[in-house]
Amino acid sequence: MKIINKTxxxxxxxxxxxxxxxxEYNNLSFSFSPSQFNFFVDFFKNIKANHWEKMNAAxxxxRKIIIPVHHRNITLLMNAQEVxxxxxxxxIEKIDLERCPFPKIALETCIN
Incomplete structure (x- = not known):
């Protein structure tokens, strides 16, 4: 196994x-072929977390961001910080440690 990235x-x-x-993310596990992984990345490139938190405020x-998966009885629920x-x-994006909303993220993923 080769670790690609870690938070x-x-x-x-x-x-x-x-x-x-x-x-592996929190208590979730995903397994993708390379093309499926690219589709997953593209989904997260385009998601507008703040928009969906406002739309689902009620x-x-x-967690107000509802992410469909291809199973009719399962959806992923996230908040803007998790997205x-x-x-x-x-x-997809890097973060500045000084303004990091989750400061314990591994340094490999952050801008120095």
Missing amino acids: TNGTIFRCNQCNNIHI SPYS KEMRVLLG
């Missing part, structure tokens, strides 16, 4: 045998 709550690694990319869920951390984990 406080997540790790991305590639399996040397199957070449799949695996993500939702009874504490930001996932974007950092996926390499």
